[in-house]
Amino acid sequence: MFLQRTIRKPVRIDGIGLHTGAPASLTFRPAPANTGIYVVRSDLPGAPHIHVSAEHVRATQLATVLGGAAFSVSTVEHCLSSLAALRIDNLLIELSGPEIPIGDGSAAVFMEGLLAAGLIDQDEPRKYAYITQPIFYGDGDKHAYVVPYNGLRITVTIDFAHPSIGRQQLDLDINETTFARDLARARTFGFLKDVEAMRAKGLARGGSLENAVVLDHDSVINPEGLRFADEFVRHKMLDALGDLVTLGMPLMGHVVLYKAGHDVMNRLVRKILESSDAYRRVELGALAPEDLASTSYNEEFLIASGNSPFASATGLTPTFRNGGNLR
């Protein structure tokens, strides 16, 4: 069984805001079991807060924006992806101003901060949204769906008509190890022409080659180049993982995305929440073998659920990369 998690102690992260270019800081604070994730503006009267949930997602073109009665905050997805990967259920994200620090455009600064604070299990079991039937959302040539899977797995395909990007695909079982190795350091990216248009509107004043991969008409202009040959699809998976936090509960399923950005992710999350007959709220360990999705398995899930068909027979736990089929 997995217990809910928070962090051991507060940790502060300083940086600059992407849009204002002004100093921005964030403090992660522990929260009691069954709280969920909240963004808090400690600098505003009454310290207003927003619950991180799909109903509070306001605009989704370039970044995920959470909006409440008193304030809104943009580009939350990089911070949220670290929470999903580290399985943090309860946390306050306290801001000292309008923006989350952009860091280097990846999730690295948030992951490092959370790990430095330390993670701690709480007294309550974690309840997953365990997908039992496929849920699909499509919009033109973009689509997103989730199917049953004993773990959290994401497959992302992107296709950009740019010589440095093109078609890229990535398929990962999400856990702390794969996130740290394959996703956390992948930076956001943008096209020079869009950056210039945003600057003309007074946006992205803090944006620079220090916090984004920037492409001109035929190449990456950052002098250091890319961190991964397929950094673009890795960052898109990081974004998708962050957006999944707006579900309000950890997901057990296989999410498949094709050309899907924040808008499509938000639609998928809303559709999952509306499809109460297509998922169950479960604690690992409470699932009977006949309840398990029959398609594919993830090692971490088998161990935690106590349902490994091999552990008892051989004393060994098999490793199935990317959900090897046991049937």
Ligand SMILES: [Zn+2]
């Ligand atoms: Zn992003």
